[in-house]
Amino acid sequence: MMSQHLFYDFNASTREDALVTKRDAEGGELFDMFGTLREMLARDALFRFRVCKMPQQCEGAVKGNNPDFLSRLDSVMSSLGFTKPISTGRRCRLYDRPDAAMICDGLPRSGLDNRLNFTLGSGSAGTLRKILGEIATESSLEVKVFTWTPVLR
Template identity: 65%
Template sequence: MPLHVFYDFDEPAREDALVTERDAMGGELYDRFETLREMLAWGALLRFRVNKMPQKCEGILSSDDPDLLSHLDPLMSSLGFIKPIPTGPRCGLYERHDAVMICKRTPREELLGHQAFRLGGRDAGVLRKILGRMATESSLEVEVDEWTPALR
């Protein structure tokens, strides 16, 4: 059974509130997103774009700067990606016709220079070009943990 979603109105963020989850019968709360808008957009891009792409990968982006997205945003824009909604420093959403990338980090945890990502595209070549440009044209370090389907 899926967890229930709750707002934490004691933690406002960008005209919205922190989103947490827990079992309906109580128990520990799990922080998920800084805003409901981010949660809905991230979930929609994952379900209807990333997961529908023929080639996918996931991994970790790292930077010496805790505000990692300030380095990623201009790079993704230069690669032709748009941001479907404005987001904060813990959620990045980027899409273009042949690829989509989502990344996030847990709210309330210390803002460190690491962020998990998922990237989907029409083929491995498109994804490799995007990842290569991230690694060479920014201060970001890119670590891919898994390719789906696996590369040969």
Template identity: 60%
Template structure:
């Protein structure tokens, strides 16, 4: 099935960022997808449909160490009564770490951009730990961190702060003016930016309204490039910039 719209942008991002992905990812069968949709009790988010057709059997290099997103594992969890069908929450990944067994669920009552909110909780319920507004953002953020920023010679981490909420609405035009593009559309809680010599990811805790703080990880060829960019953000906007850590550490 050819990718369309937002899924085409996501597919292009992943295929150029993750070496070997095209040869290693493997999709679910139509029957498995239909079974999951019956468990959800409603149409699946369009992005999840795309995800299952591309990676529902194997995520290849994108696989998480202890999270199993495969359709087979999801269906097995329901068949074994580890989780029971719920009109709001749909299990999408099983956590194998017994020390912190928080599984990944869709909150289907919180749709966003042809997708839905990703949250974690225990199999039988309990406190919600919201992660990302969409599965698309969760996967793209992780791929960027591992396969773009993680491969760059110099990185730094810190926060952007503002007296006004929605930091990304102020950051987006700045990054565009500095030559960065956004490979996929994101909401106010997650941002991805890239240009030939640098890349950056931002995120903040999900809440009712965007907060005035975004954590960031920035990577590039050298510390000078990163310092120049952060200096330009600080001097050409009202955003406050705080760097907490350099990797590798600066002398």
């Protein structure tokens, strides 16, 4: 078994960078991964060095009523004290504050313009629930949690 390799798709350039795709080294179908290499590196760093280091994490999806739902999500996260470490495109969001971090991403050409998966980490389940509750109270956003790590009792 051979790992897949990352490639730039220069025909799908975005924001002075190129779409990041992956495929088998010997060819085959390309799978879109990130809007830009910068997003990929920042997402991986925030995930590895912030979210994964948090004692409590959850994974799920956030969905909006329209393709512009990210402006509502950005507004809620800002009101909760989160900053965005870098600017990102419509298929990636990165949020950070001292006690919590969240990554949201989706496949760039997936056709799901109103949904992103997320991983959220913090020091406690209570903090995560409060953050998710604030997001869910925004009438144009819907939150669904799939897993908690460690599992809640």
